[in-house]
Amino acid sequence: MNIFEDFQARVGVALRAFAAAGGWPADLDLSRFAVEPPREAAHGDLSTNAAMIYAREANAAGSNPRALADALAAALAAMPDVETAAAAGPGFINIRLKPEVYRNVLVAALKQGADFGRAGKSAEGKVNVEYVSANPTGPMHVGHARGAVFGDALANLLAFAGREVTREYYVNDAGAQVDVLARSAFLRYREALGESVSIPEGLYPGDYLKPVGAALAREFGDALRDQPEAEWLAPVRARAIVAMMAMIREDLAALNIVHEVFSSERALTGADGGPDWVGATIADLRERGIVYVGRLPPPKGQPSDDWEDREQTLFRTTDFGDDIDRPLIKSDGGYTYFASDIAYHKSKIDRGFRALIDVWGADHGGYVKRMQAAVAALSGGEAKLDVRLCQLVRLMRAGEPVKMSKRSGDFVTLREVVDEVGADPVRFIMLMRKNDAPLDFDLAKVIEQSQDNPVFYVQYAHARCHSVMRQARIAFPSLDLEPAALARADFRLLADEGERGLMRAMANFPRVVIQAAEAREPHRIAFYAHDLATLFHSHWNRGKDASHLRFVNEINASLTNARLGLVAATASVLASALSLLGVNAPAEMR
Numbered sequence: 001m002n003i004f005e006d007f008q009a010r011v012g013v014a015l016r017a018f019a020a021a022g023g024w025p026a027d028l029d030l031s032r033f034a035v036e037p038p039r040e041a042a043h044g045d046l047s048t049n050a051a052m053i054y055a056r057e058a059n060a061a062g063s064n065p066r067a068l069a070d071a072l073a074a075a076l077a078a079m080p081d082v083e084t085a086a087a088a089g090p091g092f093i094n095i096r097l098k099p100e101v102y103r104n105v106l107v108a109a110l111k112q113g114a115d116f117g118r119a120g121k122s123a124e125g126k127v128n129v130e131y132v133s134a135n136p137t138g139p140m141h142v143g144h145a146r147g148a149v150f151g152d153a154l155a156n157l158l159a160f161a162g163r164e165v166t167r168e169y170y171v172n173d174a175g176a177q178v179d180v181l182a183r184s185a186f187l188r189y190r191e192a193l194g195e196s197v198s199i200p201e202g203l204y205p206g207d208y209l210k211p212v213g214a215a216l217a218r219e220f221g222d223a224l225r226d227q228p229e230a231e232w233l234a235p236v237r238a239r240a241i242v243a244m245m246a247m248i249r250e251d252l253a254a255l256n257i258v259h260e261v262f263s264s265e266r267a268l269t270g271a272d273g274g275p276d277w278v279g280a281t282i283a284d285l286r287e288r289g290i291v292y293v294g295r296l297p298p299p300k301g302q303p304s305d306d307w308e309d310r311e312q313t314l315f316r317t318t319d320f321g322d323d324i325d326r327p328l329i330k331s332d333g334g335y336t337y338f339a340s341d342i343a344y345h346k347s348k349i350d351r352g353f354r355a356l357i358d359v360w361g362a363d364h365g366g367y368v369k370r371m372q373a374a375v376a377a378l379s380g381g382e383a384k385l386d387v388r389l390c391q392l393v394r395l396m397r398a399g400e401p402v403k404m405s406k407r408s409g410d411f412v413t414l415r416e417v418v419d420e421v422g423a424d425p426v427r428f429i430m431l432m433r434k435n436d437a438p439l440d441f442d443l444a445k446v447i448e449q450s451q452d453n454p455v456f457y458v459q460y461a462h463a464r465c466h467s468v469m470r471q472a473r474i475a476f477p478s479l480d481l482e483p484a485a486l487a488r489a490d491f492r493l494l495a496d497e498g499e500r501g502l503m504r505a506m507a508n509f510p511r512v513v514i515q516a517a518e519a520r521e522p523h524r525i526a527f528y529a530h531d532l533a534t535l536f537h538s539h540w541n542r543g544k545d546a547s548h549l550r551f552v553n554e555i556n557a558s559l560t561n562a563r564l565g566l567v568a569a570t571a572s573v574l575a576s577a578l579s580l581l582g583v584n585a586p587a588e589m590r
Contacts, residue, residue, distance in 0.1 A: 122162035192217035263344060
């Protein structure tokens, strides 16, 4: 039940009537207005800017925005569930709803449970969300956590908003970095055979490769030790990549993150004897005139890694909004990263995706334009790539920077952080700031049991709801506390402003879900959950001082029943919001 969507439709019907009567253009888009909560609660429950949006059409028809607003307000005021509707200012319409609207929201929240606020299947089709995609060269570090949590919560949100979502991980298992991994693992293999080794600069020094070396020693014995690199590199690389991906999957599982698809860069290049999809993609684009042989001009200002003063195979990305054309083949004959990425995104388009979302680190910001240009070229403009950049995370402990990890060699691992504070604080705090804003993550503060810790504050509100229900079972043993039974309570008894505030907040949940999904901003759900928890805690605290406001009234079963319906609905909506964030909703806090 989405009252904002409902009134959007109602205002649209009234607008179409005025448009027809006023001779407005027949092809005019009559959906550009908004229905949302007013800036000040005292102004009512809903507000719409429809009259202001269509001021020009109103003037052309011999009216003005204020007159159109008055006419729309009159049409809305005549509706049976509207208490008042009045124009204000330059053309806003403020609407106050009758209490029965919010009582119906409460009933819907109780009856629909976890599906309250869930949208029907979207006509926009399926969407591919690619996130994390860390190089398989070691354990994930805490910086990866933000993109992982953001991408996973965004996928949850889009699915709840009606999209068919595929969660994907792109395994960067081609190129120089995996050869460095293999050489590092080979040293640990020799170490496992009893040699004394030192890790030279340029290789990966972390202890996480010791188990890989031990596994190689068990499988091959000393057969690899005296072989030239050309012979041992491939088998060591393959096994090291498998081991690193297993480690990464375990790290992600600790955050309750599971991908459905893992796509290999190496498989695209044909490096292991399979089809060369990168070469085929370049050939296809060459036939279409999008790839050509030419020279790049020298860069202006800052040097560019893309520039070489030679004839190159170039992609006409400037035809699709990029700043310069981009090379696809390096001077040594190998493919550029961009060429592999083009083939990878073509595979998504070939799989039927027209909505692509990539979650990248902020250091990849300069790569966005060229990749969006490539997707536009590959799909003839049908597919859209939306890139979401996640800013850095600064790890603190009681205000002091955290030192590097011994296990990784040069960074703090994600798993160490999750093991110390738990998955819920990591996920919630990572989503309390917009993805493109820097974030300080304090290991000491995120486990505090206080209202200053947002994840504890929200989870405690949910647990407190369940505590109220346990108290009610003691006071009224025969009372049916199942949601379906509570939905039949007399909610006309909920007359306090605190109770009405909770109902209004719950009515806003479906709208927040849709807006957060459209904006690709799961942090809005975290803010919403915190706001709803604040309202609940505030009303609960009022009951400590004024006994007539307590949820369990031992001398009035009907009032208790209604209030328990409010509590159960609050718990359900809090649980849904936390679920979208991938955070648990505990019934008790220990």
